[in-house]
Amino acid sequence: MIEKIADGIYRIEIPLPRNPLKYTNSYLIGRFDGFLLVDTGMNRKECREALYTALRSLQIDFSKLSVFITHLHADHIGLAGEVGGEVFFSKTESEIVRKMLDDPSGYWETILETYIANGFPEREAKKMLRLHPGIRYTSMEKIEFSEVVDGDEIDVGGYLLKCIETPGHSPAHMCLYDEEGKLFFSGDHVLIDITPNITWWPFLDNSLGSYLESLEKVYNLDVNLVLPGHRRLWYDLRKRIDEIRRHHRARLVETLAALDRPKTAWEIAPSITWDLVYTDWEEVHVVQKWFAVGETIAHLEYLQKEGLVERDVENGLVKYFKSC
Numbered sequence: 475m476i477e478k479i480a481d482g483i484y485r486i487e488i489p490l491p492r493n494p495l496k497y498t499n500s501y502l503i504g505r506f507d508g509f510l511l512v513d514t515g516m517n518r519k520e521c522r523e524a525l526y527t528a529l530r531s532l533q534i535d536f537s538k539l540s541v542f543i544t545h546l547h548a549d550h551i552g553l554a555g556e557v558g559g560e561v562f563f564s565k566t567e568s569e570i571v572r573k574m575l576d577d578p579s580g581y582w583e584t585i586l587e588t589y590i591a592n593g594f595p596e597r598e599a600k601k602m603l604r605l606h607p608g609i610r611y612t613s614m615e616k617i618e619f620s621e622v623v624d625g626d627e628i629d630v631g632g633y634l635l636k637c638i639e640t641p642g643h644s645p646a647h648m649c650l651y652d653e654e655g656k657l658f659f660s661g662d663h664v665l666i667d668i669t670p671n672i673t674w675w676p677f678l679d680n681s682l683g684s685y686l687e688s689l690e691k692v693y694n695l696d697v698n699l700v701l702p703g704h705r706r707l708w709y710d711l712r713k714r715i716d717e718i719r720r721h722h723r724a725r726l727v728e729t730l731a732a733l734d735r736p737k738t739a740w741e742i743a744p745s746i747t748w749d750l751v752y753t754d755w756e757e758v759h760v761v762q763k764w765f766a767v768g769e770t771i772a773h774l775e776y777l778q779k780e781g782l783v784e785r786d787v788e789n790g791l792v793k794y795f796k797s798c
């Protein structure tokens with residue numbers, strides 16, 4: 475599905491089958507002499523077909539097409555290596571992706587160890603790794619990225635787009651801002667009808683803290699339209715940021731309240747309100763539990779940095795407790 479947003483700006487809906495996100499929004503920006511595709515969907519048949527069908531129906535000259543990737547998740551970077559010429563991508567995340575591709579089992583081993591230390595049952599954690607979209611649908615091809623850093627500008631097809639680094643959802647997530655048109659391509663930094671997943675990362679020591687700072691960083695941008703990486707578009711950036719802040723504050727309160735005794739993140743996770751429909755935590759799918767535990771760790775790290783929570787390691791298990 476293609477939606478014309480403005481002159482020279484199209485939204486292409488890339489389906490994500492059996493995924494609660496439903497679809498990725500790819501944006502095509504530009505006219506005549508150059509086009510930029512923002513995000514691509516996953517490296518899987520359904521995404522590839524939707525993307526190429528849309529680009530062909532828009533009669534895009536592929537030799538004039540470049541790509542911008544907001545962050546390293548498979549639903550954004552999946553087809554980056556095959557669609558266009560130049561691929562713009564954050565310098566920090568380029569390095570992370572290179573390391574992951576050089577030693578994928580080492581990278582996932584570190585992640586697995588952390589989740590197990592936080593109480594995730596080992597068997598379930600191993601099952602999760604077989605299902606993880608980051609493993610199944612990322613291209614394993616090495617891409618020559620054109621690395622960008624905060625403040626860089628991309629001049630393409632009559633648009634001047636500023637790169638704004640917004641770490642939190644991922645280690646060095648990047649948004650694009652068109653100051654003249656007041657358009658904010660927010661990737662997964664600001665989503666409208668769902669809340670971006672803020673999880674534990676081995677590359678950030680306080681991902682929720684970084685995320686809240688990154689919300690502050692874009693709060694005062696002059697924006698008429700927010701174009702997110704998933705679901706619907708929205709005009710009021712500040713109102714949405716205020717809602718997301720309230721959401722995390724409420725979760726921080728729940729996390730603290732759950733600490734009636736020292737607990738692992740796995741034990742705390744069921745006490746927090748998730749955007750999931752279930753009656754019994756046991757029924758929740760392992761993939762959803764994985765994301766919930768990752769978010770719980772991120773909230774605990776934040777509380778620890780604030781001095782409200784401490785942690786101890788007992789028999790290889792990380793336990794959190796309230797500071798007195």
Ligand SMILES: [Zn+2]
Pocket residue numbers: 547549550662703704
């Ligand atoms: Zn995404």
